[in-house]
Amino acid sequence: MLHLALRMAAHRITALLAVACAVLGGAALLTTTGVLAESGLRSQLPPGRLGGADVVVAADQEFHPSGDLPIALPERATVPARLVDRLAALPGVTAAVGDIGFPAALLDGRGRPVPVAQDPVTAGHGWSSTRLLAGARVEGRAPSGAKGVAVDAAAADAGGLAVGDRVRVNANGRPAEANRISALVNAPSAGGGVWFADRTETALAGRGTGGEGPRAGTVDLIGLRTADGAGGRVADAVREEVAGTGLRVTTGADRGEAVAPGVGSARSLLILLAGSLGGIVLLITGFVVAGALGVTIAGQRRDLALMRAVGATPRQIRRLAAGQSTVVAALALVPGVAAGYLLAGRFRELLADRDVLPDELPLTVSPLPSHSPPCS
Numbered sequence: 001m002l003h004l005a006l007r008m009a010a011h012r013i014t015a016l017l018a019v020a021c022a023v024l025g026g027a028a029l030l031t032t033t034g035v036l037a038e039s040g041l042r043s044q045l046p047p048g049r050l051g052g053a054d055v056v057v058a059a060d061q062e063f064h065p066s067g068d069l070p071i072a073l074p075e076r077a078t079v080p081a082r083l084v085d086r087l088a089a090l091p092g093v094t095a096a097v098g099d100i101g102f103p104a105a106l107l108d109g110r111g112r113p114v115p116v117a118q119d120p121v122t123a124g125h126g127w128s129s130t131r132l133l134a135g136a137r138v139e140g141r142a143p144s145g146a147k148g149v150a151v152d153a154a155a156a157d158a159g160g161l162a163v164g165d166r167v168r169v170n171a172n173g174r175p176a177e178a179n180r181i182s183a184l185v186n187a188p189s190a191g192g193g194v195w196f197a198d199r200t201e202t203a204l205a206g207r208g209t210g211g212e213g214p215r216a217g218t219v220d221l222i223g224l225r226t227a228d229g230a231g232g233r234v235a236d237a238v239r240e241e242v243a244g245t246g247l248r249v250t251t252g253a254d255r256g257e258a259v260a261p262g263v264g265s266a267r268s269l270l271i272l273l274a275g276s277l278g279g280i281v282l283l284i285t286g287f288v289v290a291g292a293l294g295v296t297i298a299g300q301r302r303d304l305a306l307m308r309a310v311g312a313t314p315r316q317i318r319r320l321a322a323g324q325s326t327v328v329a330a331l332a333l334v335p336g337v338a339a340g341y342l343l344a345g346r347f348r349e350l351l352a353d354r355d356v357l358p359d360e361l362p363l364t365v366s367p368l369p370s371h372s373p374p375c376s
Contacts, residue, residue: 016292016296016324016325016328018288018292018295019288019289019292019293019296019325019328019329019332020328020329020331020332021332022285022288022289022292023285023289023328023329023332023333023336023373024332024333024335024336024339025285025336026281026282026284026285026289026336026373027332027333027336027337027339027340027373028336028337028339028340028343029277029278029281029340029343030278030281030282030285030340030369030372030373031336031337031339031340031341031343031344031369031370031372031373032340032341032343032344032347033274033275033277033278033281033369033372034274034278034340034368034369034370034372035340035341035344035363035364035365035369036270036273036274036344036347036348036363037270037271037274037275037278037369038364038366038368038369039267039270039348039361039362039363039364040267040268040269040270040271040274041267041271041364042364043267043361043362043363043364044253044254044256045256045257045259045260045263045358045360045361045362046189046256046360046362047134047189047253047255047256047259048189048191048256048259048360049118049125049129049132049133049189049190049191049193049259050099050132050221050223050255050256050258050259051132051133051134051135051188051189051255052131052132052133052134052135052136052223052225053097053132053223053224053225053255054224054225054226054231054234054235054251055223055224055226055231055234055235055238055249055250055251056221056222056223056224056249056250056251056255056258057079057083057087057221057222057223057224057238057242057247057248057249058077058079058220058221058222058247058248058250058258059076059077059078059079059221059246059247059248060077060246060247060248061073061076061077061257061261062261062265069265069268069269069272070265070268071265072261072265072266073261076101076220076261077261078215078218078219078220079098079218079219079220079221079222079247080217080218080219081098081207081209081217081218081219082217083222083242084096084097084098084219084222086241087222087224087238087241090234090237090238090241091230091233091234091237092226092227092230092233092234092237093224093225093226093227093234094225094226094227095131095224095225096222096223096224096225097128097129097131097132097222097223097224098128098219098221098222099125099126099129099132099219099220099221099222099223100125100126100129100201100202100205100207100219100220101121101122101123101124101125101220102122102124102171102172102201102204102205103120103121103122103123103124103170103171103172103173104120104123104124104169104170104171104172104194105120105123105169105170105194106151106155106159106161106167106168106169106194107167107168107169107170107176108159111168111176113170114155114158114159114192115158115192116152116154116155116158116191116192118190118191118192118193120192123191123192123193123194124171124172124193124194124195124196124201124204124205125193125194125195125196125201126195126196126197126198126200126201126202127142127143127150127195127196127197127198127201128198129195129223130150130185130187130195131223131225132223132225133185133187133189133190134187134188134189135187135188136185136186136187136190137185137186137187138150138183138184138185138186139153139163139183139184139186140163140181140182140183140184141182141183142182142183142197143182143183143195143196143197143200144182144197145197145200146197146200146203147177147178147179147180148179148180148182148196148197148200149167149169149179149180149181149182149194149195149196150181150182150183150184150185150194150195151167151181151183151184151185151193151194151195152184152185152186152187152190152191152192152193152194153184153185153186153190154186154190154192155192156181156184161181162181162184163181163182163183163184164180164181165180165181166178166179166180166181167179167181169194171194171196171204172204172205172206174204183195207219221258224238231251232251235249235251256360259360260358260360260361263358263361266356266357266358266361267361269356270351270357273356278372289325289329293321293325296321296324296325297321304317304320307320333373333374336373337370337373340369340370340373341365341369341370344363344365344369345363348361348363
């Protein structure tokens with residue numbers, strides 16, 4: 001029967017090409033949406049500059065309306081600075097750092113920002129935040145006073161800077177001022193950071209305890225380093241300490257959410273977008289395939305009538321028609337699925353360019369999305 005189906009299909013190649021194209025495009029787009037949906041469910045941001053912290057305490061950075069998707073807050077919600085000392089006193093905590101991020105950029109001799117990997121909107125930090133970096137190597141000494149800074153070693157190389165040089169720094173919207181480089185910080189996740197003395201940091205960010213304004217006496221987040229094997233016990237103790245305050249305690253792969261606020265809402269949007277596109281693609285593919293098969297079968301009416309006249313049963317006729325479409329669909333599925341994985345990366349780039357997704361959110365690629373086209 002399969003051999004006969006192939007012989008008959010050879011005479012109706014145009015209509016079957018339409019089926020193949022529809023299946024190819026449908027498989028590619030369904031695989032793409034499957035990768036995006038899986039990424040929305042399972043993808044995690046890298047911990048970045050919090051790679052050295054075992055436990056991170058931060059405020060919820062999203063508004064959760066009833067019956068709707070979470071909405072990212074336009075500004076980072078803060079944590080009371082007084083909580084740092086309380087958490088530092090917990091058993092098993094070896095270091096507690098209140099981290100603050102604010103805009104900071106190095107300027108070259110022409111007054112242009114030195115290109116860096118990290119978003120300059122949160123590149124400025126206090127020196128104590130270097131303890132939250134994973135595998136950091138420091139050349140020089142900690143900055144002191146209002147005119148000392150430490151810079152990322154990669155940014156220093158890009159700007160031709162070294163320890164002891166003077167560099168103009170634009171910090172938190174203030175006019176650029178000359179600062180002396182006291183240290184270079186070499187860490188994989190430094191990303192172009194600029195570190196000031198802790199007192200200078202709070203002054204530049206307007207977070208001093210005795211200052212004015214709604215953000216005075218606060219930090220963006222608190223990173224904790226723990227003794228070996230004490231991470232789980234410390235995380236439980238911290239959750240008890242902050243219970244009822246609305247603060248979130250994250251460990252492991254979830255630490256990346258504290259680096260990029262609002263990533264949870266982006267993942268929810270990604271799932272919704274992938275589901276909507278997948279449903280539309282499935283409907284269009286089904287209509288096109290059904291129409292093309294209808295044309296194919298209509299063109300074979302005489303052949304099918306002749307087969308019925310010589311004794312073919314209705315079941316055999318149905319198997320013959322299904323065999324043609326099955327062979328064509330099977331041949332188109334494999335390249336369609338492969339193209340879908342390639343399109344997923346490009347589609348993610350388009351969404352990131354339009355600020356729909358954070359640039360740092362990676363795709364989660366597994367064999368699971370490849371099963372959606374055959375199951376559809």
